[in-house]
Amino acid sequence: MSDRRPPLYATHDGADAKFTPFGGWAMPVEFDSIRTEHEAVRESAGIFDVSHMGEIELSGPDAAALLQGLTTNDVESLSVGRAQYSAITDEEGTILDDTVVYRLDEEEFLFIPNAGHDERMEERWESHREEWDLDCEVENATEDWAMFAIQGPEAEDLVAEAAGEELRDLGRFAITEARIAGADCLLARTGYTGEDGFEALVPWDAAEEVWKEFDCQPCGLGARDTLRIEAGFLLSGQDFDPEENPRTPYEARIGFAVDLDTEFVGRDALARVNEDGPEELFIGLRLLERGVPRNGYEIRADDGAIGEVTSGTMSPTLGEPIGLGYVPTEYAEEGREVAVRIRGSDKRARIEAPGFLGDRQ
Amino acid sequence: MSFDVPEELYYLESHEWIDPDSGRVGITEFAQDELGDVVFVELPEEGEELSQEGEFGVVESIKAVSDLYSPADGEVRAVNEALFDRPELLNEDPFGEGWMLELDVAGELDGLLSAEEYREQIE
Numbered sequence: 001m002s003d004r005r006p007p008l009y010a011t012h013d014g015a016d017a018k019f020t021p022f023g024g025w026a027m028p029v030e031f032d033s034i035r036t037e038h039e040a041v042r043e044s045a046g047i048f049d050v051s052h053m054g055e056i057e058l059s060g061p062d063a064a065a066l067l068q069g070l071t072t073n074d075v076e077s078l079s080v081g082r083a084q085y086s087a088i089t090d091e092e093g094t095i096l097d098d099t100v101v102y103r104l105d106e107e108e109f110l111f112i113p114n115a116g117h118d119e120r121m122e123e124r125w126e127s128h129r130e131e132w133d134l135d136c137e138v139e140n141a142t143e144d145w146a147m148f149a150i151q152g153p154e155a156e157d158l159v160a161e162a163a164g165e166e167l168r169d170l171g172r173f174a175i176t177e178a179r180i181a182g183a184d185c186l187l188a189r190t191g192y193t194g195e196d197g198f199e200a201l202v203p204w205d206a207a208e209e210v211w212k213e214f215d216c217q218p219c220g221l222g223a224r225d226t227l228r229i230e231a232g233f234l235l236s237g238q239d240f241d242p243e244e245n246p247r248t249p250y251e252a253r254i255g256f257a258v259d260l261d262t263e264f265v266g267r268d269a270l271a272r273v274n275e276d277g278p279e280e281l282f283i284g285l286r287l288l289e290r291g292v293p294r295n296g297y298e299i300r301a302d303d304g305a306i307g308e309v310t311s312g313t314m315s316p317t318l319g320e321p322i323g324l325g326y327v328p329t330e331y332a333e334e335g336r337e338v339a340v341r342i343r344g345s346d347k348r349a350r351i352e353a354p355g356f357l358g359d360r361q
Numbered sequence: 362m363s364f365d366v367p368e369e370l371y372y373l374e375s376h377e378w379i380d381p382d383s384g385r386v387g388i389t390e391f392a393q394d395e396l397g398d399v400v401f402v403e404l405p406e407e408g409e410e411l412s413q414e415g416e417f418g419v420v421e422s423i424k425a426v427s428d429l430y431s432p433a434d435g436e437v438r439a440v441n442e443a444l445f446d447r448p449e450l451l452n453e454d455p456f457g458e459g460w461m462l463e464l465d466v467a468g469e470l471d472g473l474l475s476a477e478e479y480r481e482q483i484e
Contacts (some may be wrong), residue, residue, distance in 0.1 A: 029424070030397060032400050033397060033398050034397055034422075034423045034424060035398040035423065203468075222397065222423065222424050225424075226423060253381055290401065290445075291401065292400065292401050292421045292426070293424060313424075314400035314401065314421070316398075316423065321401075334432065343403075355392055
């Protein structure tokens with residue numbers, strides 16, 4: 001099966017971007033260099049084409065109830081024009097996906113599944129709508145919307161210039177309608193880089209005009225990965241995966257997105273995990289010797305292998321090798337020294353909270 | 362995009378080059394471009410014996426890890442230790458300051474690609 005392409009595929013190709021298959025999409029991984037792109041986002045601004053992210057639109061009197069039953073956070077408490085981070089779990093409390101839910105109107109919502117998950121989320125929403133007999137339209141709008149992320153300390157200036165000065169006042173995790181390059185877009189103050197920024201949902205056919213409005217460094221998925229690793233943010237399919245690496249939100253340290261006072265699929269299992277405490281925890285690792293931690297490398301202590309690195313890189317901001325992974329809770333205290341086995345040799349590493357930039361975030 | 366492929370060097374399909382005069386070994390401009398920002402290099406010690414197409418080290422970019430293969434049989438005469446502190450030299454000057462090691466080549470150089478053959482491979 002050939003990969004799905006974002007509407008700007010030809011534009012990126014013409015700009016000599018390198019592409020990578022990701023979640024069934026052919027997406028730009030690098031325009032100039034990961035370091036250049038990464039630094040632009042930390043120091044000024046960059047724009048990412050994240051049109052591979054899914055969009056599911058929900059509308060109708062029971063839209064909130066359907067979302068409430070299928071996501072871990074409290075959708076009923078979400079005001080119009082606001083967004084919330086949430087997880088989608090199965091009966092065992094295993095994360096199937098993580099998402100941002102936007103409330104566009106009283107009976108109108110949008111949520112953003114990860115790349116390649118849109119169809120299975122559409123099916124999940126439709127089958128539970130039938131099972132629970134709810135009145136809600138479910139529409140997979142993934143190929144109606146292109147999505148761009150404008151991120152970095154200068155993102156606000158760029159957005160003000162492209163979409164109007166009033167957008168400076170858009171609060172964090174808020175969403176509003178905005179007109180950019182003559183197109184009716186949705187603009188939210190969200191992102192996944194650890195910087196201030198915005199995400200724009202753009203009509204598929206207007207992608208090119210809107211992209212051109214933002215005069216800043218184009219960035220690929222490579223820089224998005226190093227930025228989110230530094231920020232300690234999870235990557236679906238890598239830092240959790242229902243088959244390869246099943247995790248509960250508590251293990252993955254996104255318990256803040258679980259509201260046990262609501263009823264949702266997986267709630268009872270998660271209530272038990274919350275009471276007993278998770279057996280393993282998501283941690284950050286800073287390597288104290290030369291080398292780069294990578295996905296799949298063993299984390300070791302005196303007792304042998306205790307866990308695995310799920311993501312790792314040489315941090316462009318810190319100039320140090322960093323990683324993310326899981327270890328048993330008793331090893332998860334910050335400052336504890338462990339080792340990462342790299343090509344047969346154990347390199348010293350220190351456990352830290354995920355989120356390596358501290359106060360910068 | 363076209364890449365520099367110096368005529369006087371010989372090449373492995375896995376993108377290493379060797380200078381037949383000096384025995385210097387490195388990776389090609391094409392390889393460094395494919396890798397992206399190089400952040401770490403693992404090289405053998407002086408005196409180690411390498412065999413043609415045998416692994417001699419590792420180069421890591423921000424996004425990937427790649428094994429390095431020796432273009433020839435021989436003993437490592439020198440290692441470019443500057444790469445340990447400045448691995449980015451591999452991106453900046455892969456045929457110059459980014460050299461990796463010098464080999465005392467054992468026997469004749471054979472089984473390698475000429476510049477023209479390598480150029481055809483990467484085009």
